[in-house]
Amino acid sequence: MSRLRPNIAAMKGYVPGYQPPDIASWIKINTNENSYPPSPKVVEAILAELGSDGSSLHTYPSASSQLLRETASELYGFDPAWIIMANGSDEVLNNLIRAFAGEGDEIAYVHPSYSYYATLAEIQGARVRTFGLTDDFRIAGFPERYEGKIFFLTTPNAPLGPAFPLEYIEELAQRCLGMLVLDETYADFAEFNALELVKKYDNVVVTRSLSKSYALAGMRLGLAIARPEVIAALDKIRDHYNLDRLAQAACVAALKDQEHLRECCRKILETREWFSAELRAIGYNVIPSQGNYVFATPPDRDGKRIYEGLYARKILVRHFSDPLLCQGLRISIGTRSEMERTLAAIKEIG
Ligand SMILES: Cc1ncc(COP(=O)(O)O)c(C=O)c1O
Numbered sequence: 001m002s003r004l005r006p007n008i009a010a011m012k013g014y015v016p017g018y019q020p021p022d023i024a025s026w027i028k029i030n031t032n033e034n035s036y037p038p039s040p041k042v043v044e045a046i047l048a049e050l051g052s053d054g055s056s057l058h059t060y061p062s063a064s065s066q067l068l069r070e071t072a073s074e075l076y077g078f079d080p081a082w083i084i085m086a087n088g089s090d091e092v093l094n095n096l097i098r099a100f101a102g103e104g105d106e107i108a109y110v111h112p113s114y115s116y117y118a119t120l121a122e123i124q125g126a127r128v129r130t131f132g133l134t135d136d137f138r139i140a141g142f143p144e145r146y147e148g149k150i151f152f153l154t155t156p157n158a159p160l161g162p163a164f165p166l167e168y169i170e171e172l173a174q175r176c177l178g179m180l181v182l183d184e185t186y187a188d189f190a191e192f193n194a195l196e197l198v199k200k201y202d203n204v205v206v207t208r209s210l211s212k213s214y215a216l217a218g219m220r221l222g223l224a225i226a227r228p229e230v231i232a233a234l235d236k237i238r239d240h241y242n243l244d245r246l247a248q249a250a251c252v253a254a255l256k257d258q259e260h261l262r263e264c265c266r267k268i269l270e271t272r273e274w275f276s277a278e279l280r281a282i283g284y285n286v287i288p289s290q291g292n293y294v295f296a297t298p299p300d301r302d303g304k305r306i307y308e309g310l311y312a313r314k315i316l317v318r319h320f321s322d323p324l325l326c327q328g329l330r331i332s333i334g335t336r337s338e339m340e341r342t343l344a345a346i347k348e349i350g
Pocket residue numbers: 031032087088089090091114154158183185208209210211217220221222
């Protein structure tokens with residue numbers, strides 16, 4: 001198609017984790033979704049917003065998502081001017097690139113982490129650079145002064161699991177001349193997060209998602225916290241009605257029900273530790289994780305064989321063909337009973 005921009009014609013497009021059509025007949029632990037339901041208050045809020053005849057839907061939602069910003073403001077301790085709500089954190093990642101990286105500019109991220117940053121950069125026509133990881137989990141060869149427009153740091157790292165230490169992230173903030181975007185999609189499962197750095201450094205942005213810890217992947221909700229001037233720029237770029245009415249109602253209810261969030265995370269972390277120990281006991285290498293998933297490598301380092309064995313038993317985990325990752329599997333932590341069945345299947349596959 002000669003009319004296309006050359007970068008769009010050349011790009012492959014992002015391939016998300018498989019969503020089987022007969023989803024209920026699978027143990028689906030391939031995309032780090034939450035196997036537990038969201039807070040019951042979320043369901044109540046959606047139904048109340050919808051009304052018995054759906055009549056709320058004929059008017060547009062709040063364009064500024066003001067109530068959500070205020071709710072998030074109370075939760076995170078930042079003024080609403082420091083917060084933007086998004087249609088999944090993917091939306092805000094996209095808008096960060098659009099705001100800070102022009103055609104031909106460089107953005108960078110860590111490989112392995114979330115390759116969608118590269119897709120978004122390709123759409124924009126920005127150049128992509130990747131940095132590897134050292135054995136002690138630091139960024140290999142990161143320059144003293146990194147001049148790229150954005151450096152994306154996924155922390156906790158997905159698919160591997162560890163979070164970068166705060167002192168190290170702070171050092172990176174000082175070394176980045178452009179923006180440092182901390183993708184904290186999995187921070188609710190972690191022992192610490194880097195939110196405080198937003199107050200200290202004007203180039204730091206933190207992104208969060210309600211897809212994982214709040215069990216709302218199907219609603220598409222995320223947010224970013226940054227200096228008001230960054231938020232104001234992102235506000236200019238986003239679709240003006242980026243969050244629909246039901247998503248807005250769901251988001252407020254979810255953020256307010258912190259008890260539900262804590263209890264859900266507690267169960268997942270308990271199961272993660274149990275599952276990791278069981279896999280180690282049968283010779284797997286399991287990287288200590290701060291997320292709701294583990295990266296596990298079988299003794300024969302043939303991740304694909306285990307993936308296929310599990311697939312045949314209707315258990316869906318994530319196998320990456322990338323040479324750095326193909327030896328293992330990323331396994332999301334589902335309910336205790338799902339993980340017991342997964343462990344039994346892994347033992348059977350041998
Ligand atoms: C590291 C990372 N960032 C961002 C996202 C996107 O999250 P959301 O569902 O909020 O768009 C994901 C989803 O898997 C992720 O793993």
